[in-house]
Amino acid sequence: MKRLAALLGLLFPGCAPTPEPAPVPTPEPAWVFEADRDLIGPGGASKVDIEIDWFAPVPPDALALEALAEVARRECPGKEISIRRDTELPGERWKKCRGDRIEAALDECRGRTQAEPGVAYVHILYCPINPWGEEFGSNGLCRRLRKPFPHWQIFIFKGTLRNRAVLGLKPEVLDRSCLVHEFGHALGLVENPEHRFEDGGGHCTDTKCVMTKPKLAAVLDNAVEAMTTGLIPWDYCEKCRADLARSRKRPAR
Numbered sequence: 001m002k003r004l005a006a007l008l009g010l011l012f013p014g015c016a017p018t019p020e021p022a023p024v025p026t027p028e029p030a031w032v033f034e035a036d037r038d039l040i041g042p043g044g045a046s047k048v049d050i051e052i053d054w055f056a057p058v059p060p061d062a063l064a065l066e067a068l069a070e071v072a073r074r075e076c077p078g079k080e081i082s083i084r085r086d087t088e089l090p091g092e093r094w095k096k097c098r099g100d101r102i103e104a105a106l107d108e109c110r111g112r113t114q115a116e117p118g119v120a121y122v123h124i125l126y127c128p129i130n131p132w133g134e135e136f137g138s139n140g141l142c143r144r145l146r147k148p149f150p151h152w153q154i155f156i157f158k159g160t161l162r163n164r165a166v167l168g169l170k171p172e173v174l175d176r177s178c179l180v181h182e183f184g185h186a187l188g189l190v191e192n193p194e195h196r197f198e199d200g201g202g203h204c205t206d207t208k209c210v211m212t213k214p215k216l217a218a219v220l221d222n223a224v225e226a227m228t229t230g231l232i233p234w235d236y237c238e239k240c241r242a243d244l245a246r247s248r249k250r251p252a253r
């Protein structure tokens with residue numbers, strides 16, 4: 001039979017079996033490359049050092065730090081994670097921290113002054129409110145700072161969270177969602193246009209996801225659960241987690 005096939009192949013070259021062409025890989029979309037490799041891997045830094053400082057009246061809640069540890073272990077696989085409660089700034093110090101003067105307070109409490117090879121550094125500061133004014137009415141902020149060395153800097157505005165503790169929600173429950181949300185921005189969420197609000201804010205369209213935008217729809221979607229259980233979403237949805245997993249598998253550029 002083989003001989004016949006070979007003969008047919010000779011007589012009718014067009015009938016000879018031709019190898020399947022190798023599939024051309026579809027290039028990954030640009031957003032896949034935007035997540036910080038030092039945090040989510042693979043490669044990059046081998047250690048993720050998360051330092052938490054706070055003004056005396058607004059310390060971080062244990063519930064928030066436990067959740068941060070859980071998502072960091074899951075989303076920064078293969079990396080050594082350290083989460084350190086570090087400096088308590090006196091409450092009095094806050095009076096001189098309005099506007100850009102907050103940057104001096106950050107310099108004072110930041111435990112690192114220079115980059116250390118192999119270490120990705122995330123500096124978190126708990127403040128009473130947004131130092132640039134309540135009109136920026138946010139619960140928290142995540143920024144990539146270049147000075148004194150490149151690192152992530154997160155604010156949690158704990159006084160604002162306490163004021164927003166409505167629907168029977170405890171401040172620690174809001175603290176947890178806010179901290180995991182801001183850390184999600186550092187990880188690279190949300191860049192995928194398939195479930196991202198088109199306002200450039202990096203928020204998820206799933207109102208059950210902690211990366212959602214705190215819009216009325218999200219509040220209403222979670223209000224019943226909040227009132228009956230005292231809980232609101234505090235983790236990334238399946239789509240957000242899948243985005244991070246896809247970024248982790250991206251080819252090197």
Ligand SMILES: [Zn+2]
Nearest residue numbers: 181185202203
């Ligand atoms: Zn956000």
Ligand SMILES: [Zn+2]
Nearest residue numbers: 204209237240
């Ligand atoms: Zn999401």
